[in-house]
Amino acid sequence: MASPPRPVLATPLLLLLLLLPGNAAGAAAASSPVNPFTAKAAFIRYWNRKVPNNRPHPAFFLSKLSPLPAADAASFPSSLPDIRARLPTLCSKAALLCPSSPSESDSDSDVALASRKGPFASYRDANFTNYGSGAGAGTDGFNNYSPDVNIAADSFRRYGRDSSARADSFSSYEANGNVVTANFTSYAGGATGGSGSFTAYAANTNVPESRFSNYDAGANGRSRGFTSYSQESNGGESNFAGYGKSGNSLRETFTSYGNDTNTLSSGFANYCESANGATDSFTGYGVEGNVPENTFRSYGAGANAGVDTFKGYRDGSNVGDDSFASYVGKGANGGAAEFESYGGSANAGSVDFKGYGQGGNRNHEIGFKGYAGDNTTFKAYAETGVDFKEYHNTSSAATAATLTSEEHQQRLKKTKWSPEPGKFFRERELVAGNRMPMPDIRDKLPPRAFLPRDIARKIPFEASAVSEAFRAPPDTAMGKAVASTVAECGRAPSRGETKRCATSAEDVVDFAVDMLGDDIVVRSTASTAGSGAEIRLGSVTGGKAARAVSCHQSLFPYLVYYCHSVPRARVYEADIMAAAGDGEKINRGVAICHLDTSDWSPSHGAFVLLGGEPGKTEVCHWIFEGDMTWTVAD
16 A cells, blocks of 8 residues: 655745745745745735735835844844944944944054154044144145045044144045044144145035044144035034134135035134134135035134135025124124125025124224125124125015016026926926936935844934944934934924834834825835936826825934825826937836925925925925835725
């Protein structure tokens, strides 16, 4: 008699496939198998329970899942000190954004640096302490220093003290970096002569932070040039505190400083205090910047015969705020400041002059020549020695909403600033055959992965806790980015908005299901092809008015998404064709049209580019790389 057939033993993978519903199991079996004991497999099982509609799992979303092995995730410590102690291991295995750990070949110790002479090329994350003290004539060059680094940390402390005729050059410094911090503390104190040049400094960086504290204090006859500084950077701050204190005949030139930047802040506090004969020039400063913010506080206090020139300052910029408080103020003598062609913004912001040129000294000479701006206030400034020449307020922003479309476009052509072409557009443009500019939709944030939910929940979503766990002190660029993200997540929602910051992939799915139900799909533009070029639209689908959920990345050590429900929106998908040649298909784009803009600011870039005003017109935009939109399944 024949033996009965032997039973087939189910492997872990087969068990996983049997648990997958319908088509999902077949799709998983047909593709490369997923280890069932990984975070990716766990998330797929979670997705299938929460969204049981058998839709394919989007590759762009799965690519963001944690690569951390299950054994490591299960054994990870639960207290913040333990997490901090194991941070290097966690960062490398979980693909997080953490402080870099340079090898000995990348960086030298303080002792080695103290005995070495420049130039310093292809360096990173170095601490220059007591470097060049008392040195004679010579040159130190920092070229291609800390390029393409995530969370670079460079420190120049007690650098070049009491040196003589020393020249320093910072060229292509920290270019293309992410969340970089540079500290210039007690730099060139008591130095005589010499010069310094910051050229192409922090160009194309994301959230740079540079601090110049007690820089050139007590120096004599030093000159500094900041040229093409922080060009095209995104976010970040530059702070000049205690800069040039008690210096003699110092010359500072800020040329093409912060041009084409996005939300860059500069702070000048206690700058040139008690200095003698200092000369500062701000030329082409902040040109065509987006929402720049500059603070001049206690600038030139106690100084003698200081001269400041602001020429072509913030020309063509978009909104933003400037504050001049106690400028050329208490104890200053013979201060001179000339504001020429100041305030020629494409979309005016606010400027506040408070306590300007005061102190009872009649030797000040402060001139406003060809000054134009909106919302400008002069409070408690000196009654003598201030000359307002050709000063006038403009009101372009107030009248923009009343212009016809043709008049608005003509006005835009006369201004230097406007949002990138194609960043916003009208719904009527989403038709097959239409040619239009495609904005740069590339993800500008550094690559990171989600943390497994169990680990993310062990780290309180508080700025102090995250900064402690990831070694990001509050006064660093990363620490401030963390605080900004936490604050934005804690902001009260707008009218009609429901929002949540998702710290794990599961949180993203949960929010989308809570808002839209469990029969949903997630969409994102397929690639970045066509960015910055003219395109032609092929087939266009979608357009049903409904609620949608949009999720946008936030800057954080691990992936955090700001997700919010968007009332009254229409989501479209469109084939994107090359405009030139035979017009082949190069991409599949996802666009969302916001039908209710009543709560948007009148100065929103969409209205600057397209005209119109809040609540009276719809605004459409593409879904950028890294972001996503959820809708009810068709």
